Amino acid sequence: MPLPSTHPVICNAAASVDASVAVPASGPRSHFTGCAMTRRLRSDLIYALTLAALYYLAGRLSLLLTIRGGHGAPVWPAAGIALAFVLARGYRVWPGVFLGALPTNLYSTLSVGGGDLSLTAGILATNSACGATLQALAGAYLVRRLVGFPKALEDEGAAALFVAFAGPVACCVSPSVGVTGLLLSGAVSLAQYGMTWWTWWVGDSIGALVFAPLTLVWLPGARGMVTRRRVAVSAPLLLLFGVTVFLFFRAGAWEADRAQARFERQAREMGDRVAETVTSYAEITKAIAGLMEVAPDASRAEFARFADRFVHPGVQALSWVPRVGDAERVEYEGRARAGGIARFAVTQRDSGVLVAATRRDQYFPVFYIEPHVGNEAALGFDLASNPARKLALERAATTGEATGTEPITLVQETGRQQGYLVLAPAYTFAPTANSTSRELLGYASGVFRAGDIVSAALATTDGAEIRLSIVDQTDPATPVSLYESDAEGGETTPLNAPDLTHSRDLHMGGRTWRLRFTPTERFGATLSRWQAWGVLTAGLLFTGFVGMTLLVMTGRTGRMEQLVEERTGELARAHADLQERSSRLEAVHDAAADGILTVDTTGGIESANPAAAQVFRAADDEVVGASIARFLTREDLPAAMEWVQTIAAGADDGETAERRQVTGRRADGRPFPLELSMTALDVGDRRMALCVARDVSERHEFDRIRDEFVSTVSHELRTPVSAIKGAVDLVAGGMAGDVSAGAQSMVEIASRNADRMLHLADDILALQSL
Numbered sequence: 001m002p003l004p005s006t007h008p009v010i011c012n013a014a015a016s017v018d019a020s021v022a023v024p025a026s027g028p029r030s031h032f033t034g035c036a037m038t039r040r041l042r043s044d045l046i047y048a049l050t051l052a053a054l055y056y057l058a059g060r061l062s063l064l065l066t067i068r069g070g071h072g073a074p075v076w077p078a079a080g081i082a083l084a085f086v087l088a089r090g091y092r093v094w095p096g097v098f099l100g101a102l103p104t105n106l107y108s109t110l111s112v113g114g115g116d117l118s119l120t121a122g123i124l125a126t127n128s129a130c131g132a133t134l135q136a137l138a139g140a141y142l143v144r145r146l147v148g149f150p151k152a153l154e155d156e157g158a159a160a161l162f163v164a165f166a167g168p169v170a171c172c173v174s175p176s177v178g179v180t181g182l183l184l185s186g187a188v189s190l191a192q193y194g195m196t197w198w199t200w201w202v203g204d205s206i207g208a209l210v211f212a213p214l215t216l217v218w219l220p221g222a223r224g225m226v227t228r229r230r231v232a233v234s235a236p237l238l239l240l241f242g243v244t245v246f247l248f249f250r251a252g253a254w255e256a257d258r259a260q261a262r263f264e265r266q267a268r269e270m271g272d273r274v275a276e277t278v279t280s281y282a283e284i285t286k287a288i289a290g291l292m293e294v295a296p297d298a299s300r301a302e303f304a305r306f307a308d309r310f311v312h313p314g315v316q317a318l319s320w321v322p323r324v325g326d327a328e329r330v331e332y333e334g335r336a337r338a339g340g341i342a343r344f345a346v347t348q349r350d351s352g353v354l355v356a357a358t359r360r361d362q363y364f365p366v367f368y369i370e371p372h373v374g375n376e377a378a379l380g381f382d383l384a385s386n387p388a389r390k391l392a393l394e395r396a397a398t399t400g401e402a403t404g405t406e407p408i409t410l411v412q413e414t415g416r417q418q419g420y421l422v423l424a425p426a427y428t429f430a431p432t433a434n435s436t437s438r439e440l441l442g443y444a445s446g447v448f449r450a451g452d453i454v455s456a457a458l459a460t461t462d463g464a465e466i467r468l469s470i471v472d473q474t475d476p477a478t479p480v481s482l483y484e485s486d487a488e489g490g491e492t493t494p495l496n497a498p499d500l501t502h503s504r505d506l507h508m509g510g511r512t513w514r515l516r517f518t519p520t521e522r523f524g525a526t527l528s529r530w531q532a533w534g535v536l537t538a539g540l541l542f543t544g545f546v547g548m549t550l551l552v553m554t555g556r557t558g559r560m561e562q563l564v565e566e567r568t569g570e571l572a573r574a575h576a577d578l579q580e581r582s583s584r585l586e587a588v589h590d591a592a593a594d595g596i597l598t599v600d601t602t603g604g605i606e607s608a609n610p611a612a613a614q615v616f617r618a619a620d621d622e623v624v625g626a627s628i629a630r631f632l633t634r635e636d637l638p639a640a641m642e643w644v645q646t647i648a649a650g651a652d653d654g655e656t657a658e659r660r661q662v663t664g665r666r667a668d669g670r671p672f673p674l675e676l677s678m679t680a681l682d683v684g685d686r687r688m689a690l691c692v693a694r695d696v697s698e699r700h701e702f703d704r705i706r707d708e709f710v711s712t713v714s715h716e717l718r719t720p721v722s723a724i725k726g727a728v729d730l731v732a733g734g735m736a737g738d739v740s741a742g743a744q745s746m747v748e749i750a751s752r753n754a755d756r757m758l759h760l761a762d763d764i765l766a767l768q769s770l
Contacts, residue, residue, distance in 0.1 A: 044089065048096030051085045054078075055100025058211075062203070063108055074248075074536045076203040078104065079174070080211030082136035083166055087149055087212075088219045097136045101129035105178075109187075124181055131177030139170030139208065159548045166212055167205040167544075175200035202537060209544025210241065213551050233550045240546060244539030251532035260500060266466055267502035267517035270458055274468070274515060275506050277314075277457035281448055282402050282422045282509055284310045284318065288444035289402075289424035292320055296428065296441055300339050300368055307370035314453030315446065316410060316419060319369040321383055322442035325362050333380075336367065341379055348385030357382045364393060364443065375447075383445070389421065395510060396423045397440055404509030407472050407482040410447060418482050422446040422509050450483040465523035474511045482513065595693040598681060601648040603628045603641055606688070615674070615695045618667035628691075633671055636662040640676065647680045647689045664693070673700045710764055718761040725754035 058078040082097045106125035110117060142165040143149055147158050179197045182188045188196050214237050217230045291298065291306055298306075307318040324332050329346055336344035346365045348357040354377065357363060364383045369375045383389040388406050396403035402424040410419040423445050427438040454468065470483040502517040589596060595612030597605050608623040616623065616631050628644075629637050640662065664674030673696045681690040731739060732747045739747060 044092045047085065047089050048093045048099070051082065051093055051096030052099035054081050055097060056104050059100070059104030060107065062207075063104075073203045074199065074206070074533050075210070075540050076200075076207040077211040079132070079135065079171065079204040079207040080209070080213075081207075081215050082132065083139045083143075083170070083208050084212045084215035084219065086136045086140040087143060088216060091137060091140065094133055094137055097133040098129050101132040102126060105129055105132075120185055124185055124187065127181035128174070128178040131174040131181075134177065135170055135173035135204065138173050139166045142166070142170055156552050159552045163209060163545070163548055167208045168201075171201055171204035171208055174204055206537065206540040206544060210237065210540055210547055213237070213544075213547045217551070232554050233547065236550060237543060237547045240543040241540070244536060244543060247539060248532050248536040251535045255531055263466070263500045263517075263519055263523070264502055266461070268504075270461055270466060270468060270517060271502075271504050271506075271515050273457040273461070274454055274470075277453055278506065278508050278513075281312070281315065281446060281453060282404070284315070285402050285422045285424035285444045285446040288318060288320065288446075289426040292426040292441060292444060293428070296426075303368040304370050304372070307368075311371055313456040314449055314451075316449050316452075317369050317371070317375045317378060317445075317447040319366045319375075319378070319445045319447065320442060321364045321423075321445050322367050323362055323364060323440055326359060329363060332365070332367065336380070345380050346382050347380050348382050354381065357385055360384075366445070367442075378447070383421075383423075383443075389423075392421065392423050392509075393443060396425045396443060399510065400425060400427075402509050404511045406474065406511070407450070407480045410449070417449045417451040419447060419449050420482065422448065454483055454485070465520055465526065467518045467520050469516045469518075470506075471514045471516070472511060473505075473514045479514070595691075595695075597623070597628075597691045597693065598683075599628055599644055599678075599689045599691055600686075601645065601688075603644060612693060615693050616664065616667050622667060631665055631667075631693075632674075633663045633665055636664075643678055644689045647678055648687050650680070650687065661696070664695075672697045713761055713764045718758065721754055721757040721761070725751065725758065728754060 055078045058081055059076070062073040062076050062078065078100065082100070085093050085096065102125055105128035106121065109121045109124050109128075143162055146165060147161040175197045179188065179193060179200055182196065183190065183193050214234060217233050287310070288307065291303075295302070303320060310318060322332070324346070333345055346357045346363050347354045349355075357365075362384070365380050366378050366383070369378055384393060386408075388408060392403045392405040402422050405421045405423070407418040407420055410417075423443045425443055426441045428441055429438050450470065454470070458468075468483070468485045469481070472480045472482050500519045504515050506513040506515055589609050592609055592611055595615040596609045597612050598607045599605055605623055605626050605628060610620065613620050613623050628640060632640050639660075643660075659675050659677045662674050662676050663671050664676075665671055675694040675696045677692045678689045681688045728747055728751045732744065732751060
């Protein structure tokens with residue numbers, strides 16, 4: 001349970017705490033620090049569990065590529081995933097490596113060990129998980145301390161160091177810990193230690209080189225990892241990885257096909273040899289049966305001379321088994337004793353002990369047998385006393401063909417070999433009126449030891465590479481094992497090869513034998529099994545270096561793009577400022593009351609504001625593109641063009657900006673007074689004339705009205721006022737007689753106002769002259 005100070009409810013309700021509540025000075029800080037720690041622990045827990053799940057999934061998939069019988073995969077992506085998580089999220093996520101590695105290694109250990117869960121398997125899995133965890137921590141430490149992170153994803157030199165430290169150097173940890181544990185437990189021998197360590201180390205190194213960059217680019221919050229860069233790195237890596245795995249399986253299939261072809265060839269050759277030998281041995285009994293048919297009274301010595309030539313390895317005994325009636329039993333026993341077999345008697349087996357045969361209508365005792373030495377116990381044994389032998393006797397008599405028995409333990413057998421008998425019937429033939437009748441004389445019996453026959457058949461082959469088993473499947477419901485080779489190494493599937501098996505049926509004496517061939521470990525040891533592994537290793541190493549190259553290239557591109565983006569932003573801001581200034585200037589240009597035109601050296605008007613069209617009483621599209629000659633009279637045009645040429649030549653004497661009064665022409669040809677000023681305007685490498693045209697028609701009209709007014713004032717006002725002034729002065733001077741005092745006062749007032757009017761008229765005339 002979390003501590004109360006870091007409970008999520010308290011963290012979420014912190015914002016609603018009344019500020020007026022008195023708390024210790026350190027209270028809020030410790031409270032919110034606790035909330036931050038809780039969020040970080042929650043985040044670390046999520047990442048650790050995600051890492052554990054990805055590690056286990058990647059490990060299980062990698063085990064599909066494991067060389068069978070080995071303790072390591074050619075590539076171990078989980079090593080790269082673990083390194084990437086520890087690099088990106090810090091050392092705090094190490095439990096995720098352990099939690100993912102433990103079940104993965106436990107599964108691997110149980111797969112190799114046969115699936116039995118034991119304390120040893122648990123210890124080995126825990127040891128390997130500790131090695132994987134230490135390796136991820138060591139790799140992250142080396143990269144952070146000696147290379148720098150995330151610098152390793154952006155710089156060529158750092159990328160080379162990353163390849164060295166994250167791959168070959170750091171990846172020595174897990175194989176050293178894991179393989180040493182396997183050695184101490186006896187899971188691998190000292191002779192296997194080097195190759196197992198090498199396989200483990202190469203797999204981890206390749207996994208770190210390929211999957212650490214791939215994981216880093218997709219982890220949330222990776223610096224500079226935009227979607228485009230992630231795709232640019234991931235897509236080629238995944239494509240190369242897929243192609244490499246495809247080639248690995250194709251190479252493995254090719255190796256499997258070669259192994260299958262070689263195995264099938266050897267198995268067919270062995271099967272042919274066994275079939276040929278078994279068939280040839282069965283023919284021996286037919287030869288002996290033929291002898292007894294032509295010489296039924298052959299002596300024991302004659303039989304021995306004939307049979308000795310057929311005594312080959314695997315032939316336990318060749319015998320003659322006559323049919324003896326109950327009445328003939330004593331006679332046959334006497335003949336045998338007289339021939340030198342002192343204790344000959346017709347016997348049967350009872351509870352594993354040979355005893356005198358019980359009385360019955362007929363017997364089939366072993367009468368002659370070669371070689372004699374070692375087979376003495378079989379002399380006199382009644383084959384019909386054994387149900388399996390009796391069944392074979394009856395089948396041979398019925399078919400007239402050599403017949404085999406089911407696998408049996410021979411009377412002469414002192415070891416563990418199974419044997420079988422082949423019984424060939426022999427007859428006497430007597431001609432009759434319509435046909436030839438035959439009567440059963442007995443059987444030629446061949447007693448064969450299956451193991452010795454197979455050994456003789458395969459003497460020239462390497463039986464240690466392929467294991468042979470022979471099962472009598474005449475009755476599919478009750479198959480009986482006849483032979484099981486004891487090849488060195490036992491029946492195990494070769495390393496890095498599919499399960500190989502070859503079966504064929506052999507029909508011998510009416511019985512069906514199933515020959516089943518399986519490879520031994522020695523066969524697997526002779527196979528070339530490193531082509532697929534080499535393809536996978538080379539391909540994944542190439543993929544890893546391509547991945548690091550892509551990271552460096554995309555990192556450099558990202559930095560360049562960032563720089564371009566910054567510069568573009570600055571240019572955009574400058575452009576925006578320029579646009580704003582241009583817009584303001586254009587607004588001023590368009591809002592100006594005077595016409596503003598740009599004129600080239602030929603007098604062509606290249607631009608004009610709306611006021612210019614109003615000055616010349618023309619449409620907006622009539623001004624631009626026209627010549628200035630259209631809007632000036634013939635008298636003023638030469639001076640204006642000279643003015644333009646002077647400006648274009650740069651001979652600005654300071655007078656080009658003066659205002660000149662010229663006569664302009666409206667669009668309809670009517671002249672009007674125009675005030676024109678020009679100044680130089682540089683546009684790129686061109687110099688033009690900037691003309692300001694002002695329509696002064698209203699001003700001229702005003703001047704005319706003013707002059708008329710002044711003239712009116714001068715003639716129509718000043719003359720009467722002067723006359724009035726003179727008359728008043730005469731009256732005031734007494735020219736008209738005496739003026740009363742009251743009238744004198746009025747005259748003076750009139751005189752003063754007349755003076756005032758004259759002064760006002762003088763002021764107006766003075767104003768006109770300004």
